[in-house]
Amino acid sequence: MPDVACPESPVTPPPPDTHTRSLSRTLPISVLLFTVVPLVIAGLLTLTEGAQRLREEQELRARQTASLLAGRVTQLLASAQRLGQAMAVSPAVLAALQPPASADRAMDEPPSRPEVLGDPWLALIRSFPEVDRVELLDAQGRKVYTHPPRMQESPPVRHLTASQPPWYPREDLGSIEIGLRVTHDGADGWVVVGVSAQSLARALEPPAQDGGELWALLRDAQGRVLMLVRRIAGQPPEVQPLPVIEALAAPDARSRPVVARSALDDSAWSVEVQASLDAYRSLVLAELLRFGLTVLVISALSAGLAWHFARSLTRAIREVARAARAILRGHYLNAHVALQRDDELGLLAQSFNHMSRQLEQRERERDVFGRLVSPEVRDQLVQGELMLGGQEVEVTVLFSDIRGFTRLCEGLKPRDVVLTLNEYFTRMTHAVQRFGGYVNNYMGDAMVVVFGAPTPDPHRVERALHAAVAMRRELAAFNQERASYGAAPLEIGIGLASGTALAGQIGSPERCIYTVIGDTVNIAARLEGLAKHESGMQVFMNQATRDLLPPHLREALQPLGELALKGRGTRVPVWGLPEGAELPEPPAHLRRPEEEIL
Structure with missing residues (x-):
């Protein structure tokens, strides 16, 4: 994922409040x-x-x-x-x-x-x-x-x-x-x-x-x-x-x-x-009659002035109301008040047009920014809750990679390679986001997904395992489509690792990214590499991930013993989810609503 500059929202002073009556x-x-x-x-x-x-x-x-x-x-x-x-x-x-x-x-x-x-x-x-x-x-x-x-x-x-x-x-x-x-x-x-x-x-x-x-x-x-x-x-x-x-x-x-x-x-x-209260009703009735006559006389005298005043203001108010309805519908470009006046209504029209332009710019920036980071990270960055630096958090990292992608790309045009990766990442990203995964980075044909950051999640391990199985299902559907037009199928490896990692803003005050670093990320990458040598497994995970799973999910796992991981001097106990193993249907609280998924 490309690095993201630390956002600095421009502070626009609000227009002066000169409108004191609700016309x-x-x-x-x-x-x-x-x-x-x-x-x-x-x-x-x-x-x-x-x-x-x-x-x-x-x-x-x-x-x-x-x-x-x-x-x-x-x-x-x-x-x-x-x-x-x-x-x-x-x-x-x-x-x-x-x-x-x-x-x-x-x-x-x-x-x-x-x-x-x-x-x-x-x-x-x-x-x-x-x-x-x-x-x-x-x-x-x-x-x-x-x-x-x-x-x-x-x-x-x-x-x-x-x-x-x-x-x-x-x-x-x-x-x-x-x-x-x-x-x-x-x-x-x-x-x-x-x-x-x-x-x-x-x-x-x-x-x-x-x-x-x-x-x-x-x-x-x-x-x-x-x-x-x-x-x-x-x-x-x-x-x-x-x-x-x-x-x-x-x-x-x-x-x-x-x-x-x-x-x-x-x-x-x-x-x-x-x-x-009969003794008082006659007095109240007399006062009411006198008041009625007064109202009729004053109304007749002021009706002409009020009519002229109403006609001069109605058109301006309707124009502002039309622009307000356009903003409510998200049509910021149409929310322009064409009103030329030198009074308070003219000032209101100018302030309204300025506000609509600022809202359209903020919405465009928010949409672009939301494509670079997850909604949780975006909201915390906008609110200033994520500062330069980081903190230690308990996370589960999912690392996936396409097996033999370099060989598959031989003979393909760069444009076709990009299209294939974009479609692949779109499906995989949707699969992990359904279970609350934060796509931290894309590295070539590999992707790093974090569960438990930036928001702590007590169900991060369960979500990560179900997300890995969902990725497998999405890959099977994607391969069926590729087979229909004669493209070679894709194979991926998935590694899960749980532990402590440092999550936060990494970089300089002028340019920084939100990422997760630590040995847990490295272990997940090394576990994914086991797919080259250990066939018949959907997912590989370390002992910490297996221990945090509930008993009904542990039963589906198979011990692979202590294996040597690249770059580590000691062997690590590894567990795997065999091919064809079916997990129970994930409960509703582990899924995110569809409307929250980008």
Whole structure:
């Protein structure tokens, strides 16, 4: 391969950036929109800012109201729960919940015993106005005691479980019961405290506001609405009846767009507040009408000027866009902007033409450079990652040579020799590049291929062996074509050697090449020379190469013993891949995609 001069990419200063507005987005639009859109955006931003401020204020009020009402309901339920907890440890309650003495007695319906609690307890219950019912239930859910004694208002048997949440809704609207399990001193049962709907409604009363409506909803752990209190400005709050709760529970975007929730203490229950913005919509609508009239007047006055300005710029923008599309397609020669102006667009056209010429030159240089070195070396050279000198790397070197090529060239014209070599090297290069091989050098009819440089490769030995077999297959196909027009077949020898080599830029700062040197390269060349004396082998390799192969590839190799190599004082263990030996199909990760192969 001819030596390659170290590249020095010319540094071209970028053109000054004087283009501060994106005209390409606005010019395709009609002149009317070009005039109206900025005004509409400015006005809508102003309106939106005012409406957003009002909405944020309303949302803040809704959150504060929800937090306030949730605190009220939490205190209400906590108060009733404290009453139930006090009763759960009362000796009178424990005595009433003692199991019956006999099994037959347990199956009987226990009678109501209003005398279970004495007058002090009854006075204490009456001191909790939010509590409208207190019940004692045995372990089977049967009533032992009810205050006030209204047995007919609830079923005689209640089905409570240990997993029952402490708060659960009662059958009548808005009422809540608190069930506390009693398992102390042999007693087994439940203390049930009921909170009245009137108390919950008072706790859920939204505060008075300036305008609009406010809705306060109490939801249980499953999200069901237990109570809904509605308040309109200037009117007292009202509790909605059960048939209309479901219809009013979902927030309406037109009448109640603001929704805020607050949880009751640590439970899954919550208080939801829905507030309307009706009081503010009339103000926003009036501002919108005034803004619309302003936009129409200003648009009519500026339409003529905008139309004239658009016509003068459209042609220039289209010319630049055409040139940009040509560059995107790689047609740099066609990417010329024929625009003569003395303003910013003229400067843009000049800068664009300069850029297209530079891109065409860079692409041509890159294409030529890519034919001299591999894409990996080319990219690292362009990026300045390969400096003069080198570093030691672990590589596998493939050395191949045409056997008896000098004799085959006798009687051929130099042009025919070159054509034969070019076609041969084209096929062999494609074969090794499919497995990531870097063609380091062509020396007459020989070629040196490196695996593991310039990019380290843990699979370099496997790739090298499969590449050698691929070269053999390509040579067989090439010989069939040569036989069709009466040309003599070609025979090659291939040697593989693995070890340490020095890879880097060799030469002077003015002229240098990327190459790999070291004893590993020499061993590969000497192994290839064994093809003159050792027939029946496709590939020759040293011991280091054989040891780095996976076991399923080693099985195909044949030991040739320790052989004397030209120029070396000691014998070297040599292995060979016999003619006709078939290797397993190489896995996909060892192959390079076709689009990456030059």
